[in-house]
Amino acid sequence: SKKEDGSTDGENTPDEVSQNEAPDSPDYTVPDVALEEDAYADVNALVNQYFAAMTTGDTAAITAMKDTAAQEDLIKIEKESAYIDEFDNIKVYTKPGPLTNSYVTFAYYEIKFKDINTLAPGLTTLYICPREDGSLYICDGDLDDNTTAYIKSVVAQDDVVDLFSMVETKYAEAIDANAD
Numbered sequence: 001s002k003k004e005d006g007s008t009d010g011e012n013t014p015d016e017v018s019q020n021e022a023p024d025s026p027d028y029t030v031p032d033v034a035l036e037e038d039a040y041a042d043v044n045a046l047v048n049q050y051f052a053a054m055t056t057g058d059t060a061a062i063t064a065m066k067d068t069a070a071q072e073d074l075i076k077i078e079k080e081s082a083y084i085d086e087f088d089n090i091k092v093y094t095k096p097g098p099l100t101n102s103y104v105t106f107a108y109y110e111i112k113f114k115d116i117n118t119l120a121p122g123l124t125t126l127y128i129c130p131r132e133d134g135s136l137y138i139c140d141g142d143l144d145d146n147t148t149a150y151i152k153s154v155v156a157q158d159d160v161v162d163l164f165s166m167v168e169t170k171y172a173e174a175i176d177a178n179a180d
Contacts, residue, residue: 026098028146030153035093035160040103043128046136047092047107050126057081067129068141085112088119093163095154098147101130102139104154106163118178121170123163127151 038044046065053061059074093106105126110119127147129139143151154160 025100026146028098028150030150030157031096032157033095035095035106035163038092039094040092042136043094043103043105044092046128046138047105047126048090050138051087051090051107051109055081055084055086066138066140083114085114087111093160095157095160097127097129098150099129101134101136103128104151106160108163108167116178116180118174118180120174121167123167125151125155 049061050065052058053065054077057078057080059069059078062074062077063069087109089108089110091108093108094103097103105128107124107126108121109124110121112119127139127143128136130136155164
């Protein structure tokens, strides 16, 4: 923006940026904002539907939730579901993604395997994007280099590193409690 003396400060105000960008134009500037827990009902619903489909091996539902679903991944999901009783204690952590209304999501869960009493904690990273109608899907296809770099930058932020460390510690404790 131009100052009265003719110099520029090199920064746009939020209003100037939003007026000059298309609503779905990627912004690859990684904001340093805190992780939010269970902050978006539509993101939570998608993640919970995803885990429900993983539990039952519902590959049709998973395919509907993603932009791409490789056949070998779907076969793996079907086979793995035979060993899963349920995903429990799901918590959805989000940071803003590069697209408007997109999210880099870290889904915490505790998985109950068949015939094993101890829940095994885990964490999966999902990139969630909006469709034209506003509904959300899991973007699992080929990502451009800028999007991949954006997600890696988010994963490297201190609060995300702390979340991964917390889950690793819980997992180690679960293994110590029950080696099965």
